[in-house]
Amino acid sequence: MINVTVWNECRRQLDNPAVTGFYPQGIHQAVIDGIAAADLHLTAALLDDAECGLPQDLLNQTDVLVWWGHIAHHEVPDELVYRIRDRVWNGMGLVVLHSGHYSKIFQLLNGTSCRLHWREANEKERIWCIDPTHPVAEGLPETFTLKHEETYGEPFMIAPDGHTVFQSWFKGGETFRSGVALQRENGRIFYFQPGHESCPSLLDENVLKIIGNAVRWCAGSSKKPYPEMCIPKAFENDGV
Amino acid sequence: MINVTVWNECRRQLDNPAVTGFYPQGIHQAVIDGIAAADLHLTAALLDDAECGLPQDLLNQTDVLVWWGHIAHHEVPDELVYRIRDRVWNGMGLVVLHSGHYSKIFQLLNGTSCRLHWREANEKERIWCIDPTHPVAEGLPETFTLKHEETYGEPFMIAPDGHTVFQSWFKGGETFRSGVALQRENGRIFYFQPGHESCPSLLDENVLKIIGNAVRWCAGSSKKPYPEMCIPKAFENDGV
Amino acid sequence: MINVTVWNECRRQLDNPAVTGFYPQGIHQAVIDGIAAADLHLTAALLDDAECGLPQDLLNQTDVLVWWGHIAHHEVPDELVYRIRDRVWNGMGLVVLHSGHYSKIFQLLNGTSCRLHWREANEKERIWCIDPTHPVAEGLPETFTLKHEETYGEPFMIAPDGHTVFQSWFKGGETFRSGVALQRENGRIFYFQPGHESCPSLLDENVLKIIGNAVRWCAGSSKKPYPEMCIPKAFENDGV
Amino acid sequence: MINVTVWNECRRQLDNPAVTGFYPQGIHQAVIDGIAAADLHLTAALLDDAECGLPQDLLNQTDVLVWWGHIAHHEVPDELVYRIRDRVWNGMGLVVLHSGHYSKIFQLLNGTSCRLHWREANEKERIWCIDPTHPVAEGLPETFTLKHEETYGEPFMIAPDGHTVFQSWFKGGETFRSGVALQRENGRIFYFQPGHESCPSLLDENVLKIIGNAVRWCAGSSKKPYPEMCIPKAFENDGV
Numbered sequence: 001m002i003n004v005t006v007w008n009e010c011r012r013q014l015d016n017p018a019v020t021g022f023y024p025q026g027i028h029q030a031v032i033d034g035i036a037a038a039d040l041h042l043t044a045a046l047l048d049d050a051e052c053g054l055p056q057d058l059l060n061q062t063d064v065l066v067w068w069g070h071i072a073h074h075e076v077p078d079e080l081v082y083r084i085r086d087r088v089w090n091g092m093g094l095v096v097l098h099s100g101h102y103s104k105i106f107q108l109l110n111g112t113s114c115r116l117h118w119r120e121a122n123e124k125e126r127i128w129c130i131d132p133t134h135p136v137a138e139g140l141p142e143t144f145t146l147k148h149e150e151t152y153g154e155p156f157m158i159a160p161d162g163h164t165v166f167q168s169w170f171k172g173g174e175t176f177r178s179g180v181a182l183q184r185e186n187g188r189i190f191y192f193q194p195g196h197e198s199c200p201s202l203l204d205e206n207v208l209k210i211i212g213n214a215v216r217w218c219a220g221s222s223k224k225p226y227p228e229m230c231i232p233k234a235f236e237n238d239g240v
Numbered sequence: 241m242i243n244v245t246v247w248n249e250c251r252r253q254l255d256n257p258a259v260t261g262f263y264p265q266g267i268h269q270a271v272i273d274g275i276a277a278a279d280l281h282l283t284a285a286l287l288d289d290a291e292c293g294l295p296q297d298l299l300n301q302t303d304v305l306v307w308w309g310h311i312a313h314h315e316v317p318d319e320l321v322y323r324i325r326d327r328v329w330n331g332m333g334l335v336v337l338h339s340g341h342y343s344k345i346f347q348l349l350n351g352t353s354c355r356l357h358w359r360e361a362n363e364k365e366r367i368w369c370i371d372p373t374h375p376v377a378e379g380l381p382e383t384f385t386l387k388h389e390e391t392y393g394e395p396f397m398i399a400p401d402g403h404t405v406f407q408s409w410f411k412g413g414e415t416f417r418s419g420v421a422l423q424r425e426n427g428r429i430f431y432f433q434p435g436h437e438s439c440p441s442l443l444d445e446n447v448l449k450i451i452g453n454a455v456r457w458c459a460g461s462s463k464k465p466y467p468e469m470c471i472p473k474a475f476e477n478d479g480v
Numbered sequence: 481m482i483n484v485t486v487w488n489e490c491r492r493q494l495d496n497p498a499v500t501g502f503y504p505q506g507i508h509q510a511v512i513d514g515i516a517a518a519d520l521h522l523t524a525a526l527l528d529d530a531e532c533g534l535p536q537d538l539l540n541q542t543d544v545l546v547w548w549g550h551i552a553h554h555e556v557p558d559e560l561v562y563r564i565r566d567r568v569w570n571g572m573g574l575v576v577l578h579s580g581h582y583s584k585i586f587q588l589l590n591g592t593s594c595r596l597h598w599r600e601a602n603e604k605e606r607i608w609c610i611d612p613t614h615p616v617a618e619g620l621p622e623t624f625t626l627k628h629e630e631t632y633g634e635p636f637m638i639a640p641d642g643h644t645v646f647q648s649w650f651k652g653g654e655t656f657r658s659g660v661a662l663q664r665e666n667g668r669i670f671y672f673q674p675g676h677e678s679c680p681s682l683l684d685e686n687v688l689k690i691i692g693n694a695v696r697w698c699a700g701s702s703k704k705p706y707p708e709m710c711i712p713k714a715f716e717n718d719g720v
Numbered sequence: 721m722i723n724v725t726v727w728n729e730c731r732r733q734l735d736n737p738a739v740t741g742f743y744p745q746g747i748h749q750a751v752i753d754g755i756a757a758a759d760l761h762l763t764a765a766l767l768d769d770a771e772c773g774l775p776q777d778l779l780n781q782t783d784v785l786v787w788w789g790h791i792a793h794h795e796v797p798d799e800l801v802y803r804i805r806d807r808v809w810n811g812m813g814l815v816v817l818h819s820g821h822y823s824k825i826f827q828l829l830n831g832t833s834c835r836l837h838w839r840e841a842n843e844k845e846r847i848w849c850i851d852p853t854h855p856v857a858e859g860l861p862e863t864f865t866l867k868h869e870e871t872y873g874e875p876f877m878i879a880p881d882g883h884t885v886f887q888s889w890f891k892g893g894e895t896f897r898s899g900v901a902l903q904r905e906n907g908r909i910f911y912f913q914p915g916h917e918s919c920p921s922l923l924d925e926n927v928l929k930i931i932g933n934a935v936r937w938c939a940g941s942s943k944k945p946y947p948e949m950c951i952p953k954a955f956e957n958d959g960v
Contacts, residue, residue: 108351109351111424112329113425115466115469116469117470117471118471119470119471119472119473126956128654129635130635131635133903133905133941133944142947143653151474153471154608154609154647155608155611156610160423160643163640167647168655169650169654172475173474173476174471174475174649175606175647175648177610183400183853185397185853222852222853224852224853226355226397227357229357229358231357231359231393232359233359234412235863236412236846236891366716366893366895369874370874370875371875373665373701383715383893395852400883403880407874409890413863414889415848425613461613462613475623476651569832591828591831591904592905593809596949597950597951598949598951599951639879639881639904641879651954652954652955652956653955654951663880664831664879665832665833665877706833706875707837710839711837711894714839714841714871714891715892715894716891
């Protein structure tokens, strides 16, 4: 059983017809409903909940954290972000969706700003799987489309060791590394581009399959603690 | 002319005979004297200087920042660390020495804790160049030794895209990726292991040549600003 | 002075109006004319020349080899391909254009088949620079277009350490890693996608600037020979 | 059930007391006996068998090929090596032991010579796990030793995307990336350094556990065939 916590800033969502048309109970609930399965224990966590939705107890029990944020990145306290980072280092998985690319936690794990080009124009997005051998690509077609998404474009300022699994084409002329796998210490991280609040991508069967795959792949990380850092005695007895 | 700022926490150095025996004017001065050259304009900056030694003006003028810290990492304010990170993203080089592996800025750029094994035992270190094609290896022998250094050992929890240029053997049985090149956005970063405060490594000819090479390699990074992020109009006129 | 040898299979080119309309003296001559500069000494070499155009003497004097092939990959003898590989290992640069992706030498250096999707449909290609810090991107705009090119699409089965500098969008829906830097031993390799025989891409100013940049970047590789492999005596005198 | 074929050149082994003391029935048999388990179906294949031990039928049925060669690399025909490469591209795993680093197949998959330093001096080797999160490291201690091995040293001229899982220290002063994971198309490859013919490493419990882990990790690769390369009709109907 994988404990998945779906975090959503949930600002301008429940009172915004452009969002509620697709996500009447918020983006978190759409993700929870969309990936529900026997092996996943799913919990919602919102920015306006106590302790920003992520008390240490919940973090400690979370195997994989799914992250959706957009206009309130700066409201997540640094102190919490560092505690999330610690959990990732110790093996908690992290799935970052759409505008979460600009969250503090994703920046912190990349070591970069994660800047990109963007345009809100409801353009068609065509997603290609460029590494069909990756577990997150399991069961997906070679290419599929979303009728309307926010356009994201290169250069995407992520860490160079991000491994591209999906790459997108947008009708307006952009191309983007839209599905990227990363590892930091024990923790596996997957970024996936679709999920704009006023587009129905998080109801799309292929998108949901990718998020579910990402959750399971991230859950498989190592939990081994780092051993004692100081080794006071040399292994080789003529060491000195 | 490359503007190099050599930052040193300079705690327990000038009043500690174990250190002043080798570095009577502090580690920063040893580095400045050791790499002095016609193409380098070298400035010292200390933690106890105003604004922790790094007012924004100086940061803005710095092409490459050399960093030595050990017991006072936590005294460097987060706010300053984020400003250094911004400068790296915009093309400032960063050369991190020895115990600087555990500085906030190096952790932030790796996205990892940079933990490692260690032992203070004055063991012999043998350094191997494992990528002789890298500019930082220019003019160095294939292998050289330091009679006494602090032992560092794997696993070294850095970002997986760190490119190993030097790899070390320690008499007590450890092996360590001791010279590692990294890039984050525009900025080039080089980590180099030797430089314990009570060992004379920063007076060693080969160590100083590597630091000088690293400074020049880091100085060669791109300074191009990221273009306007929002592209309101589609390039392809049938984009919508 | 960089010695550049531009190799072209030159089959079905000089007698084919679809090609001679753009390249009356063959693709090799277009490249030579297009990148001509004071620092480049340019020589043509053709498959039907003696020793397939690449006698060992010429190979030994070549700093950077530019490669264009398409329908005659199998006519390049394995023995020659291995000699080219040796030269790359020893520091000769290699710039592979367009359908050269399927040449024996590019496959050999990747360790992969370099398969891809393709379509001859004279579609518009839009090229994005996704790593503006790379020397091959110097002086190029963020994005530019080619009115007609052969469409290439992902998955592109190259080695995972290929570093993507340019990424392309094709009007028909494909996206492709179209400019990729690679290193094998001392040798630097750059692959660039445009250059179909019946499209005028090799007359395009931006394409030619990229090829010229790639030639100069590849020329900067190390020429250090590998040292003696056997080290009969242990460095550490208590080694046995 | 994983079909594992253990290939051994088996020259100067069965008639050489320095080898038969440890491996009376050859190195292949020691590996087969050492990793025998309920989930592995193990078959020996020798260079002097018909078709060099690897008729196409057997290759096609092999999930993971284990490779030990040393003095007869050149006797393996290129044609066979290319057939093995095809199988790797299509998802067959490959575990390369010790002097197999210099085999044609390992060179072909790296795109490099795989040169290294070496010394036959029966020195002590200490192996460190530097990525404890990798499946091949499962169940292994952080470090372990082999009393006598052939010394291998850096620089090891492999492809830069080789992911180091184990790193070795040798008493004579060398350090070496001794356990390296690689992927080429569908196929996973693992190189492991111990296994000199006159040393008992292939009887060592930790070495055998690593080889068994490597076999199982390599067996888990994707078997998806590359789809049709030509896409004659544009996906986007206004593509032309």
